[in-house]
Amino acid sequence: MTLTPTPRKLTRRQLLQSSVAAGTIAVAGTGFIAAPNAAWALEVTEITEHQLATLVQMARDTYPHDSVGDEYYVIAVKGYDNADQKEFIAQGVAKLDDLAQADGAPDYLSTKWEDNRVALLKQIEDDAFFQTIRGGLVTGLYNQKAVWPIFGYEGESFSFGGYIDRGFNDINWL
Amino acid sequence: MTKFEMSDDSVVVVIGTGAGGGVLSNELAQKGVNVVALEAGGRYLPEDYVNDEWESFGQLAWVDPRTTSGDWRVSKDFSGLPAWIVKAVGGTTTHWAGASLRFQDHEWKAKTNYGEVEGANLLDWPIDPREMDDYYIKAENKLGVTRTGGRAGLPGNNNYLVFEKGAKALGYNEVHTGRMAINSDDYDDRLACQQTGFCFQGCKWGAKWSAAYTDIPRGEATGNLEVREHAHVARIVHDDSGKVTGVEYFDKDGNLHLQKARVICVAGNSFESPRLLLNSASSMFPDGLANSSGMVGKNYMRHMTGSVYAVFDKPVKMWRGTTMAGIIQDEARHDPSRGFVGGYEMETLALGLPFMAAFLNPGAWGRGFTTALDSYENMAGMWLVGEDMPQETNRVTLNTDVKDQWGLPVANVNFSDHPNDVAMREHAYRQGQAVYDAVGATRTFPTPPYPSTHNLGTNRMSADPKDGVVNKWGRTHDIENLYISDGSQFTTGAAENPTLTIVALAIRQADHIAGELSNGNL
Ligand SMILES: Cc1cc2nc3c(=O)[nH]c(=O)nc-3n(C[C@H](O)[C@H](O)[C@H](O)COP(=O)(O)OP(=O)(O)OC[C@H]3O[C@@H](n4cnc5c(N)ncnc54)[C@H](O)[C@@H]3O)c2cc1C
Numbered sequence: 001m002t003l004t005p006t007p008r009k010l011t012r013r014q015l016l017q018s019s020v021a022a023g024t025i026a027v028a029g030t031g032f033i034a035a036p037n038a039a040w041a042l043e044v045t046e047i048t049e050h051q052l053a054t055l056v057q058m059a060r061d062t063y064p065h066d067s068v069g070d071e072y073y074v075i076a077v078k079g080y081d082n083a084d085q086k087e088f089i090a091q092g093v094a095k096l097d098d099l100a101q102a103d104g105a106p107d108y109l110s111t112k113w114e115d116n117r118v119a120l121l122k123q124i125e126d127d128a129f130f131q132t133i134r135g136g137l138v139t140g141l142y143n144q145k146a147v148w149p150i151f152g153y154e155g156e157s158f159s160f161g162g163y164i165d166r167g168f169n170d171i172n173w174l
Numbered sequence: 175m176t177k178f179e180m181s182d183d184s185v186v187v188v189i190g191t192g193a194g195g196g197v198l199s200n201e202l203a204q205k206g207v208n209v210v211a212l213e214a215g216g217r218y219l220p221e222d223y224v225n226d227e228w229e230s231f232g233q234l235a236w237v238d239p240r241t242t243s244g245d246w247r248v249s250k251d252f253s254g255l256p257a258w259i260v261k262a263v264g265g266t267t268t269h270w271a272g273a274s275l276r277f278q279d280h281e282w283k284a285k286t287n288y289g290e291v292e293g294a295n296l297l298d299w300p301i302d303p304r305e306m307d308d309y310y311i312k313a314e315n316k317l318g319v320t321r322t323g324g325r326a327g328l329p330g331n332n333n334y335l336v337f338e339k340g341a342k343a344l345g346y347n348e349v350h351t352g353r354m355a356i357n358s359d360d361y362d363d364r365l366a367c368q369q370t371g372f373c374f375q376g377c378k379w380g381a382k383w384s385a386a387y388t389d390i391p392r393g394e395a396t397g398n399l400e401v402r403e404h405a406h407v408a409r410i411v412h413d414d415s416g417k418v419t420g421v422e423y424f425d426k427d428g429n430l431h432l433q434k435a436r437v438i439c440v441a442g443n444s445f446e447s448p449r450l451l452l453n454s455a456s457s458m459f460p461d462g463l464a465n466s467s468g469m470v471g472k473n474y475m476r477h478m479t480g481s482v483y484a485v486f487d488k489p490v491k492m493w494r495g496t497t498m499a500g501i502i503q504d505e506a507r508h509d510p511s512r513g514f515v516g517g518y519e520m521e522t523l524a525l526g527l528p529f530m531a532a533f534l535n536p537g538a539w540g541r542g543f544t545t546a547l548d549s550y551e552n553m554a555g556m557w558l559v560g561e562d563m564p565q566e567t568n569r570v571t572l573n574t575d576v577k578d579q580w581g582l583p584v585a586n587v588n589f590s591d592h593p594n595d596v597a598m599r600e601h602a603y604r605q606g607q608a609v610y611d612a613v614g615a616t617r618t619f620p621t622p623p624y625p626s627t628h629n630l631g632t633n634r635m636s637a638d639p640k641d642g643v644v645n646k647w648g649r650t651h652d653i654e655n656l657y658i659s660d661g662s663q664f665t666t667g668a669a670e671n672p673t674l675t676i677v678a679l680a681i682r683q684a685d686h687i688a689g690e691l692s693n694g695n696l
């Protein structure tokens with residue numbers, strides 16, 4: 001199975017400093033995966049870089065928000081990097097890659113169009129694997145306080161005294 | 175704080191401290207009756223509440239195991255969470271939005287006014303609507319309901335302003351910012367609403383009425399009420415004559431206690447109240463307490479519900495301000511020409527982003543779903559709530575295969591819509607979507623019901639003991655010193671949000687119990 005982009009040996013430090021190959025996510029092959037612009041890098045311990053990168057892409061394809069950066073999707077799925085779920089993740093990713101191969105691509109990650117990846121996800125939609133990842137994302141992604149501003153949501157308001165003087169009825173286009 | 179002995183068999187024991195139990199406890203205490211209120215949850219006050227949807231859910235919600243069956247979608251999407259209700263002192267009045275509407279007169283007599291509805295188990299309430307007038311006034315004054323008793327309405331927030339404009343464009347007339355148990359001015363030692371927008375998470379200003387910081391502490395201040403929190407009642411016990419004599423409950427360390435009682439009032443909300451009666455089966459009452467009719471747990475109602483969210487090409491910021499900020503009442507009438515009996519209310523509703531992601535279309539994924547959330551800032555929303563049909567097959571039973579943390583069989587909740595519910599929901603979706611289309615919505619979402627917030631009917635009130643569990647006072651037909659004091663006593667659900675009626679019935683029941691006690695009948 002080929003990984004994309006091509007694995008490069010880099011230290012975590014170098015990863016964080018340099019930008020790596022094009023593509024959404026760099027699978028560095030040294031126990032790290034990282035953003036192409038080195039905005040973030042993550043160490044994996046139990047699952048493989050390929051598996052984590054697949055989970056991140058899968059998270060994006062499941063709940064695609066073009067203005068939400070990969071780092072939030074990474075945070076949402078990194079919890080699967082544990083000994084208990086290792087086998088579950090390995091099997092789920094392997095099945096997804098098999099389906100991608102049956103479709104003529106090397107694996108899920110190198111299936112280039114979102115529509116095609118979504119078609120693969122549709123095939124596993126009822127699997128415990130997909131449902132676990134999807135269900136986890138509902139809180140894993142949308143309950144990150146850092147993503148709220150991207151959607152305009154303002155979160156806690158008590159400490160600001162509520163909206164009584166801060167625009168609870170400021171709509172101006174009606 | 176007053177403490178009563180476990181062996182004190184002169185006390186009234188109230189189980190649950192929500193809208194029904196919390197109010198009843200205080201009302202009795204105010205009349206000089208000694209009350210021990212047992213509450214499964216802990217005590218949280220405004221300073222403890224958090225403006226964060228999931229964190230608050232973790233703090234307050236009832237998450238002990240329950241199971242589900244039937245063809246309702248909640249059973250698929252939230253199989254272990256049939257209801258969204260609270261386990262805490264004050265019960266679900268910490269979460270509630272505060273909409274406080276009286277029943278319409280015809281709704282007290284659903285069977286008479288709607289006629290036979292196939293597959294429905296309709297019944298008239300054994301209460302005349304005029305008997306309730308004074309109790310509604312008392313309840314409205316207690317809760318400080320806006321637009322009643324000379325209290326002003328709340329100002330409308332952005333979500334309301336969109337809704338109102340659409341409603342008027344459609345020709346609706348009864349449109350306003352609601353009758354809400356939320357202060358529009360300082361009232362009853364509680365602040366006016368600051369429009370923080372986290373009403374479902376517990377009001378940190380105390381602007382919204384909750385039993386947690388009104389009735390409960392006031393009852394305690396009389397010296398006649400002892401509230402024991404983290405006290406989960408497992409069983410009600412009785413003597414050879416069939417009168418109930420006390421309750422067994424687990425404290426927070428799992429120790430079992432027996433509190434003696436002269437009268438027992440069950441107010442654990444519509445899953446736990448029947449569950450407790452069923453779990454209290456004995457050789458004398460093999461089918462559970464007060465169940466000679468076989469009606470305990472049956473006729474579960476949850477209101478016809480649904481939501482409509484809509485996105486616009488410009489921002490709304492619906493989360494700002496009161497969660498439920500206004501109402502359209504034109505569809506609440508009974509008008510069978512619409513293809514269903516009974517009516518429904520349309521009420522604005524806002525969810526924060528985390529809950530919107532969970533509830534807009536549970537299980538959905540992909541761009542069809544995410545582009546809706548991309549427009550979250552431009553979204554407006556309303557909740558639809560109408561009368562649903564009681565059906566015997568919609569019921570709470572014991573699931574002996576699943577036990578809670580105390581080893582007690584859990585409640586299984588079986589529910590399927592009645593065709594009348596489906597027809598009403600379809601109508602309500604169409605009207606809700608039309609409201610937003612009239613203001614230029616670019617997309618609308620007919621959103622399925624959430625886990626139930628209104629839970630009713632599982633110990634229903636009936637004139638004839640064969641048809642229900644309790645009489646017009648909430649007293650069980652079978653056992654004279656056992657009462658039901660929560661929403662489970664509802665004979666039918668009406669279109670309105672239930673809590674004002676639960677509170678009015680609790681005030682009325684307190685009058686009755688105090689009277690019976692002083693007449694020596696209890
Ligand atoms: C998000 C939300 C919004 C709502 N908005 C509105 C609204 O706008 N208007 C309206 O009218 N209604 C609203 N409701 C509904 C309203 O909150 C309920 O109808 C009302 O609180 C029910 O009162 P109750 O006494 O039946 O039960 P609850 O208030 O739920 O109280 C039951 C109490 O009993 C306790 N208990 C249960 N079993 C045991 C046991 N075995 N031992 C000891 N204690 C036990 C529970 O922990 C709980 O505290 C809303 C509900 C929710 C969840």
Ligand code: SF4
Nearest residue numbers: 367368370371373377
């Ligand atoms: S909007 Fe008003 S009622 Fe709701 S939580 Fe805020 S202050 Fe309380």
